[in-house]
Amino acid sequence: MTAMNTDTLHTEILSLVRGLSTDDQLALLWLIYKEMGSSVTPAAPGASTASPAVAEGLFGQVQQMSQDQQLQIQRDLVKQKNTQIGREYGALSPTTKLLFWYLLAQGMDAGSIIPYPEDYQPDPDVAKAMAQITKFSFSEQIHLLRQIVGPMGVDPSAVAHDINTGL
Numbered sequence: 001m002t003a004m005n006t007d008t009l010h011t012e013i014l015s016l017v018r019g020l021s022t023d024d025q026l027a028l029l030w031l032i033y034k035e036m037g038s039s040v041t042p043a044a045p046g047a048s049t050a051s052p053a054v055a056e057g058l059f060g061q062v063q064q065m066s067q068d069q070q071l072q073i074q075r076d077l078v079k080q081k082n083t084q085i086g087r088e089y090g091a092l093s094p095t096t097k098l099l100f101w102y103l104l105a106q107g108m109d110a111g112s113i114i115p116y117p118e119d120y121q122p123d124p125d126v127a128k129a130m131a132q133i134t135k136f137s138f139s140e141q142i143h144l145l146r147q148i149v150g151p152m153g154v155d156p157s158a159v160a161h162d163i164n165t166g167l
């Protein structure tokens, strides 16, 4: 490979990722979790900018919903739809957003969140993105993940009041 810095690589993968359909973005996140899951250990308390109580509070709301609603919420987050959960999510720090997705993935493993369908066939671009991402170091993967999940949901301070939904 020619000299290409991490940021350039990330820009390429980010545009690949953002070009994926909503469902394929969810599929990609799931595959990344499966790949790195065991190497993620929640950092020592106070050692990071994650707010576990906040992530757990939001996760708890989603966990109580039906499986259809759980999927809808996740699709809406990817689509940056202006919903109550989307705004709560948008107010989180990037690391807390990552923790929230991590909790969702663990919920999928534990059976409290709608599972990834065994027979789902993602677009080949998902495998293409995975092939790149698995070559990254752990910290590069986290950096990339923050960029993927950062813009999801809506920033409550940046989106105008919606008269129809009251949000």
Ligand code: 45D
Pocket (backbone or CB within 6 Å): 022, 023, 024, 026, 027, 029, 030, 032, 033, 040, 041, 042, 043, 048, 049, 050, 071, 074, 095, 096, 098, 099, 101, 102, 104, 105, 114, 115, 116, 117, 120, 142, 145
């Ligand atoms: O029917 O500093 C489809 C912390 C198809 C600690 C579907 C950390 C149709 C502090 C859409 C596929 C741990 C936070 C269905 C750091 C269909 C700290 C469903 C690191 C049902 C650095 C698809 C955290 C679904 C890290 C439901 C690295 C897909 C966290 C759902 C990484 C996918 C988290 C989900 C990752 C994926 C989470 C929920 C990679 C989550 C991935």
